[in-house]
Amino acid sequence: MTERRPEPVEGSPFSSRPGAVGSPVPLHYGSPLAEQRELAAGRAVVDLSHRAVLTVSGPDRLSWLDSLTSQALARLAPGASTETLQLDPHGHVEFAARVLDDGETAWLLTDDGEGLRRWLERMRFRLRVEIAERDAEFATIGSFAGADVPAAESNGVPLVWVDPWATPSGHAYAHPAEHPAAGWTYRETLVRREDLPALTATPAAGTLALEALRIAAWRPALPAEGDERLLPHEVDWLRTAVHLSKGCYRGQETVAKVHNLGHPPRRLVFLHLDGSDALLPEHGAAVLSGDDEVGRVTSAALHYELGPIALALVKRRLDPAAPLTVAADEERVAAAQEVIVPTDAGATVTVPRIPRLGSARR
Structure with a gap:
């Protein structure tokens, strides 16, 4: 059985705050850089009420999701946070979901609820699972450690997803001396829609602030880093x-x-x-080495400490020391790359080379 959601809620109470710019949720409130500082320090929240919330309930929910997606979910403990990817048959990323289970229901926070719901429906077969869209009842609020966001509860479990990016449980390709996500304390809290207006009195940051902090933490996300060819290895998503x-x-x-x-x-x-x-490049802007296109920008932002920054997918063999430029407003902006996924990522298993037939001396 699949439960269809009620009619979507129009607008967000945060959009009525003074200085709010953007739709369907505010991009900023007039001071994007100051908002970044407040958000990172845990003194502000960001309205993400436009994002989708799905639930999967029933006794087969975790084993079923485990069999369909990239993360081990069969034994996910109540209240634990993780994330998972749905891949196509060739390993390309189609959907990403942030996952929280309350002991009876798995909560999936995602940016494409309609697409993911449809795919899950096709894979139900005779299993004891029920799928529902819940974003008409629950809104997502983003914040960092320190922010006070009263969470909705389900089965006695606060519905707070804590991003595992700072403490990877999988295989990480990036090995800098200090990963920029070392202090990443981001979380997403579900609140009931009727409680959302009361939160508008809380100091708030726009989604541009969150985007800048995400880029600085090297944190991949859909749809920004996604295209029809994306492999999780390319963005260090094996990490979590x-x-x-x-x-x-x-x-x-x-x-x-x-x-x-x-x-x-x-x-x-x-x-x-x-x-x-x-100048900030747009999503998809060309990354150039000399006159050769070597990649594309996936995300870009103005950071309150680092200045203009971006994430980009480039050819694996591109020299990490190569001088680069990025196309922006018919101009070229100089860019220095910092390695996230190294050129030798992968090939973790050493396969012995078998001598060619006839090559040995007789």
């Missing part, structure tokens, strides 16, 4: 969203082959952009 030792699921063969025997064809890089002309 892929379990390499669990049973089979769609796309698992490609995940294993690329990680064990091959290399991802592209790799995510962090770009420090020249801020002289105050």
